[in-house]
Amino acid sequence: MRKRWRYKLLKYFAIAGLITLVVILAFNSTIRPSLPKTPVPKELYDVISPSTYKFILNQPELCENRRPFLVLMIPLTLKDTEARTAIRRTWGQDGLIPLVTILHLFVIGQPAQSDPVLQEHLVRESKEYGDIIQMDFVDSYHNLTIKTMMIMNWIATYCQGAGYAMKIDADIFLNVHYLVDYLHEQSESSGKDYITGSVISDAVPNRDSFNKWYISEDLYPDSWYPPYVSGAAYVFSVDLARKISWASRFVQPIPLEDVYVGLCLHVLGVKPVYATKFLGFRNLFEVRRLKYERCTFAKHIIVNGFNPQNLIRIWHDFQKSYFTC
Template sequence: MRKRSRFKLLKYLAVAGLITLLFIFAFNGTLLWPSLPKKTPTPKELHDVISPSTYRFILNQPELCEKKSPFLVLMIPVTLKNREARTAIRRTWGQHGLIPGVAILHLFVLGQPAQSEPVLQEQLETESKEYGDIIQMDFVDSYHNLTIKTMMIMNWVATYCQAAWYTMKIDADVFLNVRYLVDYLHGRDESSRKDYITGSVISDAVPHRDSYNKWYIPEDLYPDTWYPPYVSGAAYVFSTDLARKISWASRFVLPIPLEDVYVGMCLHVLGVKPVYATRFLRLRNLFEVRKLSYERCTFSKRIVVNGFNPQNLLRIWHDFQKSQSTC
């Protein structure tokens, strides 16, 4: 009888403990599941700074997706002076027909320089006529305006290419293993077609309050202690439905000059959590935002690797295209 009584007592204690935990979570749930921020509209004069509707197109490709529904659209931020990078990308991971039977488009996204560059602008317009892969708006192209450029990307996809399955924002100095990416996305379940964004997730970032820091953010722009989870801006992939939703959410987020953090803030408004892209018990990061020394077998098991100039990208791509059967 004593054993039975002791067993009942332990059972009651376990149930009571469970109820207590549920009670704590119910009243203090923000510790585990933060509530969504209140949707307070950003003052119009501030939202207009990042809104693509404030600016006009200099170059556009509005009919690019009309005759096809791409599986993937690569949106590549560059500047007017990045002609060598654009050429290298067209000859490597941006080339047409790279994966037979899979429609992939690439577009270079630009603003305009603070000081007029008529010769370079004329060359860009000639380049646009030849390749049909350039969109340009008349905001000033600068590091602190990358948030504007990112919202331009979201707006363009939402307006002109809604039928695409996925969109990738990828910097021009990044190596992209296109086949691995396509295989990875084909391996996702149906849920990845909605509210899905993946890359190298940063979930422990804090605002830098030192005004001399490159990533300085004053408290009046962002008063919280932590940033919400976001994906590194070097490269990330998202289901195309998010382009429209992020554009909408931007109406409730104060602009900051950190474009990847800003996208994370918009995702937080939407209640969307970025997904970390890993393989083999999370030990292999598929989106390498650090620079790795080139080794064909290592690169064959990554989606992106960061930090290559155009000459290195061409050299690496030439070697990478060789047989990888030994990897």
């Protein structure tokens, strides 16, 4: 009797998995009309144009004479000293995976009010670690789209020889081993026009002016967003950095940086890819906050929501016996 119930249960799971897979494939194959390729007015494009901003600190030679497998681009602010230290001691540390070159860079703007003490400290950090890019746009939540486009431009200009790049927030736990293994498992098609993460496929503009993600009809009149990946973390083939930068000439800037990247992808006709395992049941880019459990974290590429102290504590435990899970 028990065997019969087990068989039925497995059968139901298999059917559910097939249905999930069919839905995902059907969605990915859905063709929606491309946005018209009409350049945005110059005064609007200048808001996100790389030519508008200047480098305060840069690392233009970081990718010279080497072809990194992965470049981690981490947006944060001038005051996030603890976060930078924690990342250097955890998933951003050099030589984490033998024979795999992974670089990390912190991308920073400047505060609305200057802070000479913190700025001097940042300059010293840059000289010591060689991992800081700073530009003269104002760091703010509404300027995250500007920061993201500066990331794309930096990769397209200074690191075209890399395989993949990852935009990842500073409060994320990154399972570097799993990510590298996952990318190695992908077909050769992941080397071009490839972007993956936690895909959001059913989002609509929020018209509540008190909401954090509010966007007015004047700024974005359409009633739906094209598929995009959560801005917490996503991975893309390096060729997309140049293409997204180009597409930005045809997309009016909006303050929602992940949606904006999705709009650029829509212009390019590129669809983000779900990063899942077991017929779509497990999302590898977990943007929810999860209670730490080593073997649960070992089965995800990212998990969201950690302060620097917790990140260091969890990382040390995770590294001790990751491969036993």
